[in-house]
Each structure stands twice: as C-alpha cells, then as structure tokens.
Amino acid sequence: MxxxxxxxxxxxxxxxxxxxxxxxxxxxxxxGQTPKTMIIACSDSRVDPAILTNCAPGDIFSVRNVANMVPPFEENGGHHGVSAALEFAVCHLGVEHIIVLGHSQCGGINALMKGSCGCKGGGFISRWMSIAIPARERVLAELPDKGPELQQRAAEQAAIILSLENLLSFPWIDERVSRGELTLHGWYFDLAAGELLDYAPEQGRFEVLR
Incomplete structure (x- = not known):
C-alpha cells in the first residue's frame, strides 16, 4: 500500500x-491533443520517455511495450495495439516525427538472446519477441565470438533498426516519409552512461547526441 x-x-x-x-x-x-511527435518506448520502469525528454503533458504521443518493438504491417484479424496507435498518431494526429526509443539492460532483449521468453503456461512474451528474431540472428552471425553483454547491446540496437524498417512496411507511413512529411528516428538510451544515442543510417551506427 x-x-x-x-x-x-x-x-x-x-x-x-x-x-x-x-x-x-x-x-x-x-x-484536444496536437502532439507532433510519437515515441515508441519500452515498458521498462526506468525508461519513461516523458521524463527522459523533459516533456510536458501534450508534447508526445507515446506507446510502450516489451522491448519497444514495432511489428510489421499485417491485415489479419488479430488485435494490433501498436499498429492502431501508429494509425491514430499518423493518420489522425498528423505527427511529424516517430522515435523508436530503446535502451540498455532491456529485459525483453535479454530473454530473446537467452531463449528464455515467457512464463510457464504463458508464452505471450515469446510470441511478441519473435518479432525481433531477425535482430538476434544478425547479431549472432556478425558477432559470434563476442561476450553476452556486447551481443545484448548489439541486439538492443539491431532491434531498434528492425522496428524502423517495420515502420516503413505501413503504406501510409512509407508514403509520408517519401513526401518528407514524416521523419523516423532510432534512439538508444544507455542507462549506465546516462547517454542518448541516435541511429545514423548513413554511417550505419548509433552516435551520442550532444
């Protein structure tokens, strides 16, 4: 209590x-609300996007889930919470920026890398984290001899890149990005260093924001 x-x-x-x-x-x-930015962040209690960005109510439209994942565009009969939030933010609010905000020490990515997702009788986490399997496979292929800590950090960042790619699978996002009406960003919060890194696609790496 x-x-x-x-x-x-x-x-x-x-x-x-x-x-x-x-x-x-x-x-x-x-x-009503008129935010210009949407942030897709992790449910981790240490990574509140409004606190990290020092925002006031009404500044950001946010969605939080395990490991800040964006699923690819699908038109089946499932319950698509992230996709619905994306549709509302882009098509109704007209946001101009979407930020995928990942972080170090992510429990979802840790479970993915260890293959220990889900509870007994559960399996929701395993199914959800299967979105990030391509990121895990990429890291294990490119860094097979590195330690688990470095592999996890690489997977956390690779999952952000994967989510950025999945965002472009939504036709109404891809169209707005192509027209210059919407910009996508990949951010990585380093909990230990207290630093925020931005994904630079031209360089293919995350760089510290100053």
Whole structure:
C-alpha cells in the first residue's frame, strides 16, 4: 500500500502544479491533443520517455511495450495495439516525427538472446519477441565470438533498426516519409552512461547526441 499512497500524494502535487494556479497548462489541452511527435518506448520502469525528454503533458504521443518493438504491417484479424496507435498518431494526429526509443539492460532483449521468453503456461512474451528474431540472428552471425553483454547491446540496437524498417512496411507511413512529411528516428538510451544515442543510417551506427 505504500506505493499506492505515494502515487496518490504524487497526484495531489501534480494537480496543484497543473490545475492549482490561475493559468493551467491543461487549459488548452481540454480542447484536444496536437502532439507532433510519437515515441515508441519500452515498458521498462526506468525508461519513461516523458521524463527522459523533459516533456510536458501534450508534447508526445507515446506507446510502450516489451522491448519497444514495432511489428510489421499485417491485415489479419488479430488485435494490433501498436499498429492502431501508429494509425491514430499518423493518420489522425498528423505527427511529424516517430522515435523508436530503446535502451540498455532491456529485459525483453535479454530473454530473446537467452531463449528464455515467457512464463510457464504463458508464452505471450515469446510470441511478441519473435518479432525481433531477425535482430538476434544478425547479431549472432556478425558477432559470434563476442561476450553476452556486447551481443545484448548489439541486439538492443539491431532491434531498434528492425522496428524502423517495420515502420516503413505501413503504406501510409512509407508514403509520408517519401513526401518528407514524416521523419523516423532510432534512439538508444544507455542507462549506465546516462547517454542518448541516435541511429545514423548513413554511417550505419548509433552516435551520442550532444
């Protein structure tokens, strides 16, 4: 119950900060949202995209899932939560940027590399992380003699690149990127170093953002 009490106390502070003054930052947000950026981030409790980017409410449209994965475009009868969020952000909100935000020490990627996804009687994580199998195979092929720590870091970054590629499989994303109306970004947050890296496709590597 201590966590719940802390959360309620935190909400009271939030309400005082955002609703307590004569001018409320939420005054214009009551009319709707107009974010220009979507961030697809990991569910990891240490990697909150709004905190990492020092954003205010209404600045970003965010989706969080295990290992910040974007599935490829599919038109079957499944429940496509990430795809639905992408459609809403791109086709209805008209975002101009999509950021795939990965990070070091990712539990989903660790499970993928160790082949230990899922719980007994579960399997949801295994099915979800199967999206990233091409990233795992690429790392094992290119870095077969490296240690598990380096392989995991490489897989975390390769999964970001894979998600960027999967974004372009959505026709309405590919069209907007081609017209220069939408830009895709791959970011990697290094928890240990406190650094943010940006994927530079021309160089084929992640570079520290200064």
């Amino acid at each position: 201590k966590d719940i009490e802390r959360f309620i106390t935190g909400f009271r502070r939030f309400r005082e900060d955002y609703f307590g003054s004569e001018y409320s930052p939420f005054e214009h947000l009551k009319q």
